[in-house]
Amino acid sequence: MSIKPSDLNLDQNSLTSRDVTYASIVALVAWTLSVFDFILFGTLLPEMAKTFGWSTAQMANIATWVAVGTFVISLTVGPLTDYLGRKKALIVTTSGVAVSSGLTALSIFIPSSIYVVLVRALSGFGYSEQAVNTTYLSELYDDKKRGLLYSFIQGGWPIGVMLASIVTALLEPLIQWQGMFAVGIIPAIIIVLLGIKLKESPRFLHLKHVRTLMRQGKQEEAEAYGRAHGINTERSTGFTYAQLFSRQDGSMRTTLFLGLAFMLNWFAIEVFNVLATTVLTEGKHINFGNSLWLLVLANAVGYAGYVFHGWLGDRIGRRETIAIGWILGGLAFAAMLYVANGYWSVLIFQSIGSFFLNGPYSALFVFMSESYATRMRGTGTAFINAMGPIGGILGALVFSILVSTNMGVLAAALIGGALPLTLSGLVILATRRIEPGKSLEELAA
Structure with missing residues (x-):
C-alpha cells in the first residue's frame, strides 16, 4: 500500500x-x-x-x-x-x-x-x-x-x-x-x-518517504517528491559510508579534512583537558588543589565560549569561526606554557585557551551537519565524531613519548597539544565554505 x-x-x-x-x-x-x-x-x-x-x-x-x-x-x-x-x-x-x-x-x-x-x-x-x-x-x-x-x-x-x-x-x-x-x-x-x-525530524521523514516510494517502484513520483524537498533520489538508497568518500559531490574532501582537523584537535583535548592537572602541577608547579579549581573556572569560561562561537558562526560562517578559534587557542596555550608565570596569569591564559579550544565545538557540530546531505548526515557526523577517541589515543601516546625523552612537560604540551590545536584550525580551512543562514535544502541535496 x-x-x-x-x-x-x-x-x-x-x-x-x-x-x-x-x-x-x-x-x-x-x-x-x-x-x-x-x-x-x-x-x-x-x-x-x-x-x-x-x-x-x-x-x-x-x-x-x-x-x-x-x-x-x-x-x-x-x-x-x-x-x-x-x-x-x-x-x-x-x-x-x-x-x-x-x-x-x-x-x-x-x-x-x-x-x-x-x-x-x-x-x-x-x-x-x-x-x-x-x-x-x-x-x-x-x-x-x-x-x-x-x-x-x-x-x-x-x-x-x-x-x-x-x-x-x-x-x-x-x-x-x-x-x-x-x-x-x-x-x-x-x-x-x-x-x-x-x-x-521532518527532513528525515521526507527522506523516508522517498525511500518508500522507490521501494514501491514509483520512481517518477519519488524523483518529483525528492526535487521538491532537496533529496537526491539517485543516491538516497546507497550505503552511507561509501558515500562519505565519494568524489562526485565533494564528500571525500569534506570527510578527509574534517576528520583530520577533528583528530588533531583531540590531541589538544587530551593534553589540556584530560592531562591538564599533570601539565599544571608538573609543568607550571601549581599544587593539585589549586589546579582543580583552575580547571573548574576554565570550564565555566569554556561554556561561554560555546555560546559565543555558536553566535559568531551564524554571522561570519562556521568554518571561519572554527579556524580562528582553534588558532587563537593554540597561541593562548603556548603563552600559558611559556609566558605565564604565577597562578593568576596561568588562570587567565588557561581560560582563554579553553574558551577557544572547546567553544568552537558548537559551531563545529553544526558545520558537520550542514556539510552532509540528509541521506548521510547522521553517518557523516558520527564518523567525524568517532575520530575523537583516535586523536585522544594518539595525543596521549605522543605526550608520553615526548615526556619520556626528557624533553620536559612544557615542551611536550607545546608540541603534543598547542601545535596540533593550531594545525587543526588551519586544516579546517581546506573544507568547503558554507554560507551562514542557508537552509539545509539549499546546502546539500
Whole structure:
C-alpha cells in the first residue's frame, strides 16, 4: 500500500515551537548525562584498579582498549541515525549509556579487564549522542539561528564534566565506585522514556518517504517528491559510508579534512583537558588543589565560549569561526606554557585557551551537519565524531613519548597539544565554505 505524505506527518508546520523546545531539553539532558558517564569512568578507574589490583600499566591498557571499543561502537551510530531515524537513534544512544553504566557496576562481581573493556565500549553510544543531537536539531532549528541555538546543547559537555566531579566527590565515599555507576542508570532510563514523546525530524521523514516510494517502484513520483524537498533520489538508497568518500559531490574532501582537523584537535583535548592537572602541577608547579579549581573556572569560561562561537558562526560562517578559534587557542596555550608565570596569569591564559579550544565545538557540530546531505548526515557526523577517541589515543601516546625523552612537560604540551590545536584550525580551512543562514535544502541535496 502506498504511503502518502500526510500519513507521515511531513508538514513542517506540524512541528511547533513547543516541540522544538522539548527536543532541545531532552537532547541537552541526554548529552549532559552521556558526558557524565564518559567522564565518570576516567575519574573512577583508579578506584576500580585498587579493587581489582590493576597496575598503572594495566589501567593504561584498559583505557586504550576502551577508547578503541568506543570508536568501533561509534561507527554504528551513523547508519542507525540515517536509516532508523533521528528520534530512534537518540533513544538507542541514551539506552546505551544506561546499559554500559549498569554493566560496569556489575563488574564488581566479574573482576575481568576484558569484561570491563567490552561493557565500557558500549559508552561509545553515549559519546556519539552529540552526533545524533546535531543531526536531529540542525533539522529542527531556524536556519539563521542554528549555531546559537545548538551552542546551548553542546554546552552540556562542561556541565557534565563538572557534574561528574561534584557527584563523585559527594557520593563515592558513601556508595563506592560500583554504586556510582548503578546510580547513572536511573536518569538514563528517564531520558529514554522522555525521548519516546519526541517528534521525528521532518527532513528525515521526507527522506523516508522517498525511500518508500522507490521501494514501491514509483520512481517518477519519488524523483518529483525528492526535487521538491532537496533529496537526491539517485543516491538516497546507497550505503552511507561509501558515500562519505565519494568524489562526485565533494564528500571525500569534506570527510578527509574534517576528520583530520577533528583528530588533531583531540590531541589538544587530551593534553589540556584530560592531562591538564599533570601539565599544571608538573609543568607550571601549581599544587593539585589549586589546579582543580583552575580547571573548574576554565570550564565555566569554556561554556561561554560555546555560546559565543555558536553566535559568531551564524554571522561570519562556521568554518571561519572554527579556524580562528582553534588558532587563537593554540597561541593562548603556548603563552600559558611559556609566558605565564604565577597562578593568576596561568588562570587567565588557561581560560582563554579553553574558551577557544572547546567553544568552537558548537559551531563545529553544526558545520558537520550542514556539510552532509540528509541521506548521510547522521553517518557523516558520527564518523567525524568517532575520530575523537583516535586523536585522544594518539595525543596521549605522543605526550608520553615526548615526556619520556626528557624533553620536559612544557615542551611536550607545546608540541603534543598547542601545535596540533593550531594545525587543526588551519586544516579546517581546506573544507568547503558554507554560507551562514542557508537552509539545509539549499546546502546539500
